[in-house]
Amino acid sequence: MLIVGGGIAGIVAALRASEHGWTVTLVERQPVLGGLLASVRPAGGKHSFDFGTHIPAATGDDELDALLFGGMRDEEWRVFPVLHAGTFWNGRLSPDSACLDLRTLPPTDYAAVLTEMLDETVVPAVGFETLADQLTAVYGPRLLATVFEPVLRKFYGLGSAELAPDAHRLFGLVRFLCLDPETARKVKRNPVLDGKVGLHDFRETVLGAPTHLARYPRAGGVGRWIDHLARKLADAGVNVRLGVGLSRLDAERGVATTTAEETLEFDQLGWSLPPSQLLRLLPHSAAASWPSPRLATATLYHFLTESEPLPLSLYVTCYDPAFRLFRVTLYRNLQPDVGGPARITVELISTEANSPRPSPEEIFDELRRMNVMAEEAQFLRCFTQELGPAFPLQTPALHAANRHAAECVAVDFPQAFLLGRAAGNGFFMRDVLLDVCRTVARVPGPSAIARPGTVMRRIETMIAALRSRPARPGSIHSH
Numbered sequence: 439m440l441i442v443g444g445g446i447a448g449i450v451a452a453l454r455a456s457e458h459g460w461t462v463t464l465v466e467r468q469p470v471l472g473g474l475l476a477s478v479r480p481a482g483g484k485h486s487f488d489f490g491t492h493i494p495a496a497t498g499d500d501e502l503d504a505l506l507f508g509g510m511r512d513e514e515w516r517v518f519p520v521l522h523a524g525t526f527w528n529g530r531l532s533p534d535s536a537c538l539d540l541r542t543l544p545p546t547d548y549a550a551v552l553t554e555m556l557d558e559t560v561v562p563a564v565g566f567e568t569l570a571d572q573l574t575a576v577y578g579p580r581l582l583a584t585v586f587e588p589v590l591r592k593f594y595g596l597g598s599a600e601l602a603p604d605a606h607r608l609f610g611l612v613r614f615l616c617l618d619p620e621t622a623r624k625v626k627r628n629p630v631l632d633g634k635v636g637l638h639d640f641r642e643t644v645l646g647a648p649t650h651l652a653r654y655p656r657a658g659g660v661g662r663w664i665d666h667l668a669r670k671l672a673d674a675g676v677n678v679r680l681g682v683g684l685s686r687l688d689a690e691r692g693v694a695t696t697t698a699e700e701t702l703e704f705d706q707l708g709w710s711l712p713p714s715q716l717l718r719l720l721p722h723s724a725a726a727s728w729p730s731p732r733l734a735t736a737t738l739y740h741f742l743t744e745s746e747p748l749p750l751s752l753y754v755t756c757y758d759p760a761f762r763l764f765r766v767t768l769y770r771n772l773q774p775d776v777g778g779p780a781r782i783t784v785e786l787i788s789t790e791a792n793s794p795r796p797s798p799e800e801i802f803d804e805l806r807r808m809n810v811m812a813e814e815a816q817f818l819r820c821f822t823q824e825l826g827p828a829f830p831l832q833t834p835a836l837h838a839a840n841r842h843a844a845e846c847v848a849v850d851f852p853q854a855f856l857l858g859r860a861a862g863n864g865f866f867m868r869d870v871l872l873d874v875c876r877t878v879a880r881v882p883g884p885s886a887i888a889r890p891g892t893v894m895r896r897i898e899t900m901i902a903a904l905r906s907r908p909a910r911p912g913s914i915h916s917h
């Protein structure tokens with residue numbers, strides 16, 4: 439089996455497939471595995487930074503969790519029974535809750551929003567054409583107008599009528615603080631309201647169930663997790679090819695050629711990149727007219743500072759449209775035992791391709807104004823990193839194109855299967871990994887499959903053998 443893309447989706451697919459008895463080759467374009475879960479040490483320094491906030495958490499699937507976390511040494515990993523997240527919105531820092539606090543709205547808006555929010559009517563989970571339809575039905579028009587629209591414009595550069603259902607989930611905009619803590623706990627006994635009303639303190643969330651523990655290395659970055667999984671790939675005998683992509687694909691013969699001109703044979707192909715890239719490589723007739731999705735790009739600002747961050751949150755998401763930054767990761771709180779300057783990664787999302795990026799000074803000033811850093815705090819150094827395209831804008835057209843791509847692949851290239859974030863079946867790591875396991879489990883076992891190339895090669899060998907035989911007198915040959 440050949441797996442393309444060595445992000446977490448490709449790594450887990452390779453490990454699962456080798457557990458199912460496949461001989462697996464994994465191809466990754468970068469010189470290291472991990473995709474968005476790699477870590478960097480800028481300028482060859484000793485300080486490690488991640489590509490944003492990535493704190494691996496157990497999925498609740500025992501087999502998968504054993505594969506992901508089995509064999510980790512306790513002294514190397516910090517375990518979090520619950521993730522301490524904070525938010526900044528409406529000019530206020532809430533260091534202990536990942537939910538927006540609607541009580542900070544002007545009183546008339548708050549009253550109207552609350553009445554609509556606390557409507558207990560059960561709304562169907564599917565069947566909406568746009569996000570605007572979905573949010574109006576679930577939360578009511580006032581919350582849509584006063585809260586969702588400005589935040590969606592900040593992150594996507596689009597309004598809810600231009601976005602696909604569920605696009606708000608990518609940014610965790612699901613539950614809100616709208617009552618006092620005691621009343622919220624009571625109201626949440628109602629399953630409909632439980633889906634909309636948040637708890638006021640991160641310590642009350644259910645991540646603390648033993649199966650949902652999150653982990654982060656005591657030193658270094660999340661890339662250590664990838665190193666741990668890379669050792670498992672080696673133990674499983676997976677052939678990992680780094681620094682190469684595919685330049686040609688002969689689906690009929692089951693042969694792929696890498697950009698290093700190496701030939702790789704396969705009977706099944708796992709594809710964790712956007713499906714349009716697979717269609718182009720085949721090439722498939724649908725590829726020519728494929729719409730190019732609008733992409734959001736991400737820029738990272740990695741700061742070193744002698745000042746300590748003010749909140750104790752592991753990360754803070756900034757929903758406030760008056761601020762440019764998206765999320766702040768506070769490594770001091772993730773790794774309190776690591777000395778030296780405090781490390782901070784700020785993620786910035788841009789939807790305008792050529793919009794000028796704010797300077798590190800402007801971003802650090804936002805941290806001061808958010809009360810994440812003290813007013814007098816300064817940074818020692820900042821390393822900026824362009825992540826490039828981070829995710830496609832979640833429009834109905836994108837979802838339709840992804841569905842169409844999946845159909846084209848299923849019909850015209852049945853020995854391929856789509857994996858990961860790019861397959862469109864999930865965005866967050868947990869959803870992506872559970873989907874990867876389901877997908878790999880559906881692939882028939884290696885013994886049940888005749889290699890697509892095998893039959894062709896057998897026929898070619900027979901033809902070559904026939905051709906090399908001396909011609910019998912009187913027989914006719916066509917060339």
Ligand SMILES: Cc1cc2nc3c(=O)[nH]c(=O)nc-3n(C[C@H](O)[C@H](O)[C@H](O)COP(=O)(O)OP(=O)(O)OC[C@H]3O[C@@H](n4cnc5c(N)ncnc54)[C@H](O)[C@@H]3O)c2cc1C
Binds near residue numbers: 442447785
């Ligand atoms: C801005 C942002 C914030 C996020 N925040 C969170 C979060 O808070 N929590 C969470 O759970 N998830 C979060 N995610 C999602 C999480 O990062 C993904 O679920 C996870 O990384 C998906 O892994 P993947 O393997 O599908 O994709 P990637 O990590 O993108 O991996 C794809 C791999 O394919 C490789 N590749 C690309 N082209 C080729 C080629 N031609 N040939 C070979 N290899 C190639 C890439 O180099 C990369 O290694 C976030 C994502 C983004 C973009």
